[in-house]
Amino acid sequence: MSPEQIVTTVISALERKDLDAACSLMADDVEYDNVPIGKVVGPAAVASTLGPFFSMCGQIEWVVLHQAASGDVVMNERVDRFEMGGRWVELAVAGVWVVRDGKVVLWRDYFDLGAFQAMMAPPA
Amino acid sequence: MSPEQIVTTVISALERKDLDAACSLMADDVEYDNVPIGKVVGPAAVASTLGPFFSMCGQIEWVVLHQAASGDVVMNERVDRFEMGGRWVELAVAGVWVVRDGKVVLWRDYFDLGAFQAMMAPPA
Numbered sequence: 735m736s737p738e739q740i741v742t743t744v745i746s747a748l749e750r751k752d753l754d755a756a757c758s759l760m761a762d763d764v765e766y767d768n769v770p771i772g773k774v775v776g777p778a779a780v781a782s783t784l785g786p787f788f789s790m791c792g793q794i795e796w797v798v799l800h801q802a803a804s805g806d807v808v809m810n811e812r813v814d815r816f817e818m819g820g821r822w823v824e825l826a827v828a829g830v831w832v833v834r835d836g837k838v839v840l841w842r843d844y845f846d847l848g849a850f851q852a853m854m855a856p857p858a
Numbered sequence: 859m860s861p862e863q864i865v866t867t868v869i870s871a872l873e874r875k876d877l878d879a880a881c882s883l884m885a886d887d888v889e890y891d892n893v894p895i896g897k898v899v900g901p902a903a904v905a906s907t908l909g910p911f912f913s914m915c916g917q918i919e920w921v922v923l924h925q926a927a928s929g930d931v932v933m934n935e936r937v938d939r940f941e942m943g944g945r946w947v948e949l950a951v952a953g954v955w956v957v958r959d960g961k962v963v964l965w966r967d968y969f970d971l972g973a974f975q976a977m978m979a980p981p982a
Contacts, residue, residue, distance in 0.1 A: 770972065802928040807924045828968035844951070846894035848970075
C-alpha cells in the first residue's frame with residue numbers, strides 16, 4: 735500500500751473503532767501528537783488515548799476535505815465527526831502523517847483546543 | 859510554476875513582508891481562513907489582515923517541517939516565527955492551500971487560538 739493508502743486504511747479502521755486494526759499499521763515507536771494537548775509514543779499508547787474517547791461515541795465519521803501526499807508524507811484536512819449522547823459533534827483538524835516501511839511513524843493533528851473542549855462539553 | 863512553487867513563492871514574499879508580491883499570486887476571490895479566528899476574502903483583505911501584524915514584526919521566518927502536494931492542493935506543517943519587540947515568538951501551524959490557474963484560491967491555517975494569544979501577549 736502507498737503511504738496515502740495506509741493513512742486511508744487507518745482512518746477507516748478508526749471510524750469502525752477498530753483500534754487493533756488501526757494500531758497494526760503503526761510503527762513500534764509511532765508518535766501520536768495532538769498538538770495543543772500533547773503526544774504519546776507507541777501503538778499501545780495510541781489505543782489507550784483513543785479507546786476511552788471512542789467508548790463514549792456511537793458512530794464516528796471523519797470527512798476528508800483536502801488531502802495531499804509527497805513521498806512518505808501525507809497531510810489531510812478533516813472534519814472529525816463523533817456521535818456522542820445521541821447528537822453529532824465535530825472538530826476541524828489538519829493532520830500530518832509520515833509513513834515508513836508500511837507503518838505510520840508520525841501522526842500529528844492540529845486543531846484549536848477551545849473548539850475541542852467545546853465539542854466535549856455536554857449540551858447546555 | 860507548480861502549485862507547490864506558487865505556495866513557496868508566496869511564503870517567501872510573506873517572510874520579506876512583501877504583501878504586494880504575495881497578494882499578486884492570490885485570486886480575486888481568494889479565501890484566507892485563520893480557522894479559530896475567522897476568514898476574509900480577496901487579496902486586499904489578506905493584506906489588511908497581515909499588514910498591521912507584520913508592522914509589529916522585525917524579521918519573519920516560516921520554517922516548513924513537512925509539505926505535501928497533490929494536484930492543486932498543497933499542505934504544509936510550519937513553525938511561523940516572528941521577531942517582535944526584540945524577541946522571537948512562534949506558532950505551530952498546519953496550512954491548506956489550493957492553487958488554480960497559478961493563483962491561490964484558498965489558504966486555510968489550523969492552529970490553537972490559545973497558543974496564538976500566548977504568542978501575542980507581551981513578555982511577563
